[in-house]
Amino acid sequence: MADSTPLIEEAGFAGTDLERLREAPRKTHAPRILLLHGSLRTRSFSRLVNLEAARILTRLGAETRIYDPSAMPLPDDAEATHPKVAELREMVTWCEGMVWCSPERHGSMTGIMKAQIDWVPLALGAVRPTQGKTLAVMQVSGGSQSFNAVNQLRVLGRWMRMITIPNQSSVAKVFLEFDDNDRMKASSYYDRIVDVMEELIKFTWLTRDCADYLVDRYSERKETAEQLSQRVNQRVI
Numbered sequence: 001m002a003d004s005t006p007l008i009e010e011a012g013f014a015g016t017d018l019e020r021l022r023e024a025p026r027k028t029h030a031p032r033i034l035l036l037h038g039s040l041r042t043r044s045f046s047r048l049v050n051l052e053a054a055r056i057l058t059r060l061g062a063e064t065r066i067y068d069p070s071a072m073p074l075p076d077d078a079e080a081t082h083p084k085v086a087e088l089r090e091m092v093t094w095c096e097g098m099v100w101c102s103p104e105r106h107g108s109m110t111g112i113m114k115a116q117i118d119w120v121p122l123a124l125g126a127v128r129p130t131q132g133k134t135l136a137v138m139q140v141s142g143g144s145q146s147f148n149a150v151n152q153l154r155v156l157g158r159w160m161r162m163i164t165i166p167n168q169s170s171v172a173k174v175f176l177e178f179d180d181n182d183r184m185k186a187s188s189y190y191d192r193i194v195d196v197m198e199e200l201i202k203f204t205w206l207t208r209d210c211a212d213y214l215v216d217r218y219s220e221r222k223e224t225a226e227q228l229s230q231r232v233n234q235r236v237i
């Protein structure tokens, strides 16, 4: 400890490197958004809310995919080569932003919601499937409006190093909000979902070209340099 040099001035790996940002090419394809829901029920309202969100996103110019968690094994109860796990990982790698919509069960997000995220590692070799990508969080409840699940989803988004947008949606007594054709009725809840999707698309347009830059960390550059250089090792540690 006595010889450590924790100051960035001495470590030499710090810097915002704005050139990298200026050189980032602008992508022009439709923003790619993956939607995950946290229920296996045949008439799942978290899935139906995501279907509405996907329609809105398509209208806003996005390309969307929805993952079906049915038959996905629990984390560590199968190899990562399991087709449902491979499918999830391929979709997460494909997307540039995500929507997570969980039911509230016993004051929490569902295990089905959490299990999907637990199958997604922070890094798959050189690929970082979630880091620097945008995220919108939503929840549905059978009872009065609450924010337990969205608050937990926000924590999870932070853990996956995602850019979780400020706006969010929580639909209370969700069973009252859909008609016989499984379409959402006009309401302030619906309008809020439009607001959230609009914000998600704006953040995705603004950040997707520099996602790698945004999640590039001083401490990780320092660690990499330490591993590569014995000389730096001796000076810094």
Ligand SMILES: Cc1cc2nc3c(=O)[nH]c(=O)nc-3n(C[C@H](O)[C@H](O)[C@H](O)COP(=O)(O)O)c2cc1C
Pocket: 038, 039, 040, 041, 043, 044, 045, 046, 047, 103, 104, 105, 106, 107, 108, 140, 141, 142, 143, 144, 174, 175
């Ligand atoms: C075991 C269980 C626990 C639940 N806990 C809550 C709860 O804590 N708060 C709430 O508002 N609704 C609760 N509900 C109602 C669900 O949020 C509601 O049925 C929701 O529509 C389920 O999502 P889904 O339609 O996507 O399956 C619970 C339902 C079940 C079956």
